[in-house]
Each structure stands twice: as C-alpha cells, then as structure tokens.
Amino acid sequence: MEKTLFVSLGKRSYPIHIGTDTLKTIGEKLKQHNLKERATIISTPYIFELYGSVVVKSLKDQGIDSQTVLVEPGEESKSLGKAAQIYDKLIGSKTDRFMPILALGGGVIGDLSGFVASTYMRGTPYIQLPTTLLAQVDSSIGGKVAVNHPEAKNIIGSFYQPRFVLADMNTLESLPEREYLSGLAEVVKYAFISADDFLDYLEKNISGIMAKETDVLTEIVLRCCRIKGKIVEEDERDYGLRAVLNFGHTIGHSIEAVSHYENYRHGEAVAIGIMGAALVSKIKGYADDKLVSKVRNLLTSMSLPTELKEVSVKDILEHIKLDKKVVEGKIQFVLLKAPGEVIIESVDSKTIEKAVKQLVKEGARA
Ligand SMILES: NC(=O)c1ccc[n+]([C@@H]2O[C@H](COP(=O)([O-])OP(=O)(O)OC[C@H]3O[C@@H](n4cnc5c(N)ncnc54)[C@H](O)[C@@H]3O)[C@@H](O)[C@H]2O)c1
Ligand SMILES: [Zn+2]
Numbered sequence: 001m002e003k004t005l006f007v008s009l010g011k012r013s014y015p016i017h018i019g020t021d022t023l024k025t026i027g028e029k030l031k032q033h034n035l036k037e038r039a040t041i042i043s044t045p046y047i048f049e050l051y052g053s054v055v056v057k058s059l060k061d062q063g064i065d066s067q068t069v070l071v072e073p074g075e076e077s078k079s080l081g082k083a084a085q086i087y088d089k090l091i092g093s094k095t096d097r098f099m100p101i102l103a104l105g106g107g108v109i110g111d112l113s114g115f116v117a118s119t120y121m122r123g124t125p126y127i128q129l130p131t132t133l134l135a136q137v138d139s140s141i142g143g144k145v146a147v148n149h150p151e152a153k154n155i156i157g158s159f160y161q162p163r164f165v166l167a168d169m170n171t172l173e174s175l176p177e178r179e180y181l182s183g184l185a186e187v188v189k190y191a192f193i194s195a196d197d198f199l200d201y202l203e204k205n206i207s208g209i210m211a212k213e214t215d216v217l218t219e220i221v222l223r224c225c226r227i228k229g230k231i232v233e234e235d236e237r238d239y240g241l242r243a244v245l246n247f248g249h250t251i252g253h254s255i256e257a258v259s260h261y262e263n264y265r266h267g268e269a270v271a272i273g274i275m276g277a278a279l280v281s282k283i284k285g286y287a288d289d290k291l292v293s294k295v296r297n298l299l300t301s302m303s304l305p306t307e308l309k310e311v312s313v314k315d316i317l318e319h320i321k322l323d324k325k326v327v328e329g330k331i332q333f334v335l336l337k338a339p340g341e342v343i344i345e346s347v348d349s350k351t352i353e354k355a356v357k358q359l360v361k362e363g364a365r366a
Contacts, residue, residue: 001019002022003218004016005226005229007141007229007232007233008233009232009236012143012161014161014165015164015165016141016164016225017167018169019167019168019169019218020168020169020170020214021168021170022166022167022168023054023055023058023166023170024057025166026129027060028058029127030059030062030064030100030127031062036062036063037099039059039100039102040067040069040089040093040095040101040102041066041069042068042109042112042113043071043105043109044070045070045072047105047106047109051104051131052068052104055104056068066102069089071086073105074108075148075261077112078108078111078148079148080156082112083112086112095124096124097123097124098125099124100125100127100163101116102127102129103127103128103129103130103140104129104131106179107132107138110130110139110140113126114145114160115146115147115156115158115160118157119158126160127162127165128162128165129167131171131175132175133172133182133184133187133217133221134179134186134266134267135183136167137183137220137221138183140162141229141232142228142232142236143232144157144159145158145160159236173212178268179265181265181267181268181302182265182268183267185248185266185270185271186267188202188271188298188304190223192295192336192339193342194227196223199294199339201219202220210303228245231244243344247277248277249334250277250323250331251272251276251316251355252273254323255269255273255308258315258316271306272308272359274299275299275306276359277335278291279292279358279359281336283355284351287336291338291339296362307360307365309363313357317352329348329349330346330347330349331349332344332345332346332347333347333352
C-alpha cells in the first residue's frame with residue numbers, strides 16, 4: 001500500500017510517497033525521476049544494517065550502482081567536519097552532480113545529507129528516506145538542510161528541496177519507544193495548528209497510535225505531510241506563515257538548550273513547550289480552560305510530558321530572552337485561540353514567566 005502527495009513549488013515540486021514496504025521501490029522511483037547514475041547512500045551503521053540491503057537490492061535490480069557512507073548516530077554528526085568527510089568520499093569516488101544522494105535515517109541523517117547535497121558541486125539531487133516518525137512528519141519535508149556550529153544548532157544551512165521523499169512505515173517498528181513518542185509531539189503540534197479534523201482523528205485513535213497500528217500511522221504521516229507541505233508551498237523560505245510550525249518550540253528550544261540537549265529529546269521538550277504555549281494563550285485571554293485541558297489531555301494520552309522538571313525556571317527565562325525572536329524585549333510566540341486557530345504575537349517576559357512557573361506546577365496534577 002502506498003499513498004502519494006505532492007509539494008508544489010514550481011520547478012522544485014516533488015512527491016512524498018508514504019506506505020508499507022516502500023523502500024524496496026526506491027530503484028524504480030529513481031529511474032522514474034531519471035536518476036540512473038550511481039547513488040550514494042548516507043546512513044548510520046545500525047539503520048543501514050536493518051534497511052540497507054533492501055535499498056541496495058532495489059537499486060541493483062534496476063541496474064543502479066551504489067556506494068555507502070556511514071556516520072555515527074547523534075546530533076554531533078550534524079557538523080561541518082562530518083560534511084567534509086563526506087565530500088572527501090564523494091570526490092574520491094568521482095561522484096558527479098547527476099548522481100543522487102539517498103538519506104536513509106532520521107532527521108540528523110536527513111539534515112546532514114541534504115546539506116552535503118545542496119553544496120556538493122553546487123547541488124546534487126537527493127532523496128529523503130526517513131526512518132523516524134519525526135523525520136517522516138517533519139524534517140524530511142520542506143527543504144531546510146543544515147549542520148550545527150558548536151555555538152548554535154542548524155546555523156549553517158540552506159533551503160534545498162529533495163527530488164522525492166519515500167517514507168516506509170515499516171521502519172518505525174525498530175524505532176525506540178522514546179524516539180517514537182518524540183515524533184508524536186510534532187504530530188500534536190500539527191493537530192493544533194491545522195483547521196481540519198486532524199485533532200479529532202488523533203483523539204479518536206489514541207489506542208491505535210499507542211499500538212503503532214500501521215493504518216493509523218500511515219494516515220497520520222500523510223496528514224502531517226499535507227499540512228506541512230501546504231505551509232511550505234506558501235512560505236518556502238520562512239518569511240511569514242512557516243513560523244506557525246514553531247508552535248511549542250519557543251519554550252521547547254529553551255528547555256533543550258538549558259539542559260544541554262541531554263535530558264530531553266526534541267519532541268519531549270516540544271511537548272512541554274506546547275503545554276507552555278497553551279498556558280501563555282490562556283494568560284493572554286485567547287484560550288479558555290477547556291482548550292488548555294484539550295492540549296494537556298492529548299499530550300498526556302500519548303505519554304508525553306507536560307510538566308517542567310529538573311530545569312531551572314530562571315535559566316529558561318534567560319535563554320528565551322537571548323533567543324533571536326526577541327523584538328524590543330518582547331518574545332514572538334505562536335498562540336492558540338482555538339483548535340486550528342493560531343496567531344503570532346509578541347509576549348512580554350512577565351507573562352512568559354507566569355506560564356513557565358505554571359509548567360512546574362503541572363506535575364502536581366499528575
Ligand atoms: N530540516 C527540518 O526541517 C527539521 C525539522 C525538525 C527537526 N530537524 C532535525 O532533525 C533532527 C532530529 O531528528 P530525529 O528525531 O529523527 O533524530 P535522529 O536522526 O537523531 O534519530 C534518533 C535516533 O534513532 C535512531 N534511528 C533512526 N531511525 C531508526 C529506526 N528506524 N530504527 C531504530 N533506530 C533508528 C537514530 O540512529 C538515532 O539514534 C535534529 O537534528 C533536528 O534539528 C530538522
Ligand atoms: Zn520540532
């Protein structure tokens with residue numbers, strides 16, 4: 001089973017294929033895109049061990065050669081040093097700008113591979129083969145590619161769209177539980193920023209979500225890709241509308257940063273950040289108690305955290321103030337008025353302080 005949707009960006013338009021056992025179709029799809037030259041697969045040792053042979057076989061069946069570059073898992077691999085090692089390999093193997101790069105892995109592999117593809121020979125084609133829920137619903141779509149600098153995450157990068165995205169839901173079977181839940185936080189984000197019945201769908205399918213039922217997951221990935229795709233179509237380069245994708249990310253990023261990216265997975269921090277954004281919305285008079293409870297209940301039903309623990313409120317507030325989104329002492333926030341209705345507004349630090357303190361108290365509800 002496979003479903004396809006398109007991101008419409010003129011000459012940079014591309015399809016997203018979502019389904020089960022789809023990795024074995026990679027060879028055919030490359031050919032359909034007229035990409036018949038040797039492919040370079042970028043992955044981690046473990047992911048390649050699990051899924052590499054299916055990809056390599058599919059390529060071989062279509063007469064496409066491949067080579068593989070393996071990088072260690074973890075955010076540290078999203079570096080200029082690692083990109084340089086990949087350039088060495090590409091140059092050493094005489095890779096030219098018609099030979100595709102396949103990113104087989106989570107967001108780290110996708111961002112790193114996309115960055116290399118965007119710069120090597122001024123741009124080589126690349127394909128996203130996302131293997132985490134987060135990568136399937138978020139990082140593989142939209143063309144933001146980047147590596148980190150020791151001082152700041154994602155600061156060296158560009159906008160560079162893939163030729164296509166191929167998400168194989170079967171890969172989620174091997175995904176550790178914590179990574180799966182982390183991806184679900186982004187799913188919750190989409191549900192609250194989109195004005196369709198996605199939120200209802202999630203609320204009605206909690207047991208299927210927690211049991212990782214393939215049909216439910218396929219539908220979720222499809223809907224998230226549709227929502228993100230539409231936003232990217234309108235604001236590819238992040239000058240306006242795309243900012244709504246930051247819902248839950250203002251407080252979320254600060255939680256990650258002050259805990260040195262160690263205690264929280266990105267999605268866990270985003271889950272607390274979504275709760276925080278709902279509380280800010282309540283304090284500002286946009287959201288009522290019912291809406292705040294809706295946010296809390298959905299997060300909790302997915303075993304996602306809503307409470308701020310082991311991080312100092314003061315550190316969070318200081319970090320938020322250092323954030324690039326601060327304008328004249330006010331912080332840009334994506335606020336919730338109703339499900340599917342968000343506004344971007346600057347919020348003063350006193351209001352944020354109040355909300356962050358309430359996040360600590362969320363624990364008392366459990
Ligand atoms: N480009 C964008 O628009 C965008 C959006 C959101 C996040 N990101 C980036 O994405 C990254 C996070 O991505 P992530 O959450 O996918 O993390 P990740 O890529 O680090 O993957 C998480 C862990 O799961 C392992 N893994 C991946 N797939 C697996 C599978 N199928 N089975 C078993 N293990 C598997 C990985 O090796 C890793 O250890 C961050 O660097 C973030 O900045 C980018
Ligand atoms: Zn995110």
